[in-house]
């Protein structure tokens with residue numbers, strides 16, 4: 001017996017209707033059904049943050065959300081957020097500070113950093129580390145990432161970065 005479900009949602013501003021397996025996770029729906037490969041899969045158990053996307057304005061783990069549960073939802077991925085230019089300064093700062101090496105964690109990091117700066121435009125370094133703690137990076141040691149986010153916060157607040 002088929003357990004497929006019809007679902008209609010908005011992804012990066014475009015209405016999308018698909019028939020999905022009841023157990024299909026959002027991250028697989030985005031990558032395999034819609035071809036949006038910017039969000040990554042790592043642990044697939046909600047630990048590493050590689051699959052971070054926005055759901056109705058809040059960041060979520062794409063590997064923990066079932067696509068079939070998203071009728072009427074608004075999903076934004078790194079592709080959509082990049083296209084709007086919303087995180088251009090964060091992307092530039094990641095490049096300038098060498099905060100993206102292999103890049104596997106970077107889409108999730110950027111979305112999580114953007115989420116932090118939206119809720120707290122003046123985070124301390126400790127708060128930046130705390131907010132990014134659920135996004136794992138194997139390459140950078142995190143220092144450059146925290147530098148990049150701090151730089152953007154300072155620039156957005158009209159301060160010259162160090």
Ligand code: FES
Pocket residue numbers: 040041042043044045046047048049050051052061062063064
């Ligand atoms: S792949 Fe989703 S948290 Fe690791």
Ligand code: FES
Pocket residue numbers: 099100101102103104105106136137138139140
């Ligand atoms: S840059 Fe490689 S995992 Fe973060």
